[in-house]
Amino acid sequence: MQPSPQVSTRYRYTVLLFLALAYCLNYMDRQVIGILAVPIKQDLKLTDSELALMGGFAFAIFYSCLGIPVARLADRMSRIKIISVACLVWSACTASCGLANSFGQLLLARLSVGIGEAGGVAPTYSLLSDYFPPRQRGRALAVLTLGLPIGSALGLLLGAIFAENYGWRAAFMLLGAGGIVLAPILFLVVREPPRGQLDAPTGDGTPQANPTLGMVVRHLLPLPSFWLISFASASASMLSYGLQFWLPTYIYRSHNLSLTTTSYVLSSITIVGGVIGLLLGGVLCDRLGARNKGAYGYVPSIGFIIGMPFMLAAALASGLPATVAFLLLPQVAGVMWMAPAVSSVQHLAPPTMRASASAIFLFIVNLIGLGAGTLAFGGLSDFYQAHFGPEALRYAIITVVVVLYPLTAVLYALAGRKLAGDWQE
Known part of the structure; x- marks a missing residue:
């Protein structure tokens, strides 16, 4: 039996809050490596390419x-059980990064974090789609993805504070402990909802059971x-992940700041710009998308067109105040794509396929974006070292921005032209 509308409304926002908290910890554990790259490189004597790898x-x-x-399991089994176990695994593996004494050991620990986090995101997208109706999913997913700027900012800030006071190893251990505490709370608080309960019936109204990956x-x-x-989104992620990882090192090297001051500067930009961009993207795609589904592609496209000249100005600026102002x-523009993209994927597959469709989307986005993004910046930085010396990373950033900003804008605009024909309510 379905809960009453009042209870359902109150409880679904409770669910959103807890899932957003898990998402926040996910990104704290994922992005803390960006600010810790500086002491890790010094301690383990790594190159920029090794850091990127x-x-x-x-x-x-x-x-x-x-x-x-994992998403295939989530289309068949309890999604909240999968999310809870995943949170426990990625958090324990984050803590284990603090035990590494060599590049190989730290590499293996980061591989393990990826194994845990593989079970967190796609099941979460699918779960929220059964708590919020179609007209509210863009905004709900925007609130969920607030975990990205908040988690990234906290990862930068807490990582730097812990590293300077207790060492980079302690930073990994303390951040990992937070997820170990949250995992059982998620399991106890969040209930598994009926799949497709808020979607319009298709065909004869009977959902297809257990679709195969094929x-x-x-x-x-x-x-x-x-x-x-x-x-x-893969192109956008190359920019997003690459800049999140390398901007702390760039600011630290180019402006001669302490690790903690660098974290204050970048965490402020990350949380203010990220919150504005994510909420703006979610609200715009829901409002404009009610009349034209193409808005779910056009909103991100316009964001990247607007953002490119300011990103180039930030990379070329010589003073810290100008760099911060331009960043x-x-x-804001660089995260506006997340809510529209994730929301649109939920509407391109029926309820029994959503977790799997999200996982295929995330496979493309993360293998290209996360896998190649940091490596592109780091590899170019090493390549430019002979020509530009300490400024090599600046020119690596400029090169990637000039290529990927226009490409991303064009791909989202083309997607906007096709969305209306593929959309499922």
């Missing part, structure tokens, strides 16, 4: 590849909007 590709390879089989792929293959959204708008 550890911070991006090592995490992405298992995170992306295991996301699909059926999911065959459903998605003829939908150009899904693939355009996925590859546009705020790219931070």
Whole structure:
């Protein structure tokens, strides 16, 4: 029996709060490596390419590849059980990063974090889609993804504070402990809802039971909007993950700041710009998308068009105040894609396929975005070292921005043209 509307409304926001908290911890554990890269590089004597491999590709390879089989389980089993176990695993593995004494050991620990986090995101998207009706999903997913800027900012801030006072190893251990505490609370508080309870019936009104992965792929293959959204988001993620990982090192190197001051500067930009951008993207796509589903692609496209000149200005600025001022708008524009993209994927597959469709989307986004994003910046930085010396990372950032901002904007615009024909209410 369904709960009363009053209880249902109150409880679904409780669920959203707890899932957003888990999402926040997910990104704290994922992004803390960006601010800790400076002491880790000094302690373990790593190159920029090794840092990039550890911070991006090592995490992405298992995170992306295991996301699909875990999502297959989530389309059949209790999603909240999967999310709770995943939270416990990624948090314990984050804590284990603090025990590493070599590049190989830290690389293995980061691989393990990716294994745990593979079970968190796609089941969460699917679960929320059964707590919020279609007209509110963009905003609900925007609130969920607030965990990204909040978690990233807290990871930067707490990571730097812990590192300077207790060492980088303690930072990993203390952050991992938070998720170990949250995991059983999630399991006890969040209930598993009926799948598709808020969606309009399709066909004869009987949902298809347990679709195979082949059926999911065959459903998605003829939908150009899904693939355009996925590859546009992969390009956006290369920028997002790459900049999140390398901006702390860039600010630290180019402006001669302490680790803690660097974290204050970037965490402020991350949380202010990220919260504004995510909520703005969610509200705009829900409001404009009510009249034209193409808005779910056009809103991110416009964001990247606006953000590019400001990102270039930030990379070229010589003084810290100018750099900070120019970085705020790219931070807003650079996350506006998340709620529209994730929400649109939920509407391109029926309820019994949502977790699997989300996992395929995340596989593309993270294998390319997270795996190649940090590596592109780090590899270019090492390549430019002979020509630009200490300024090599600045020119690596400029190169990636000039290529990926226009590409991302074009792909989202093309997706906007196809969404209306592929959309499912």
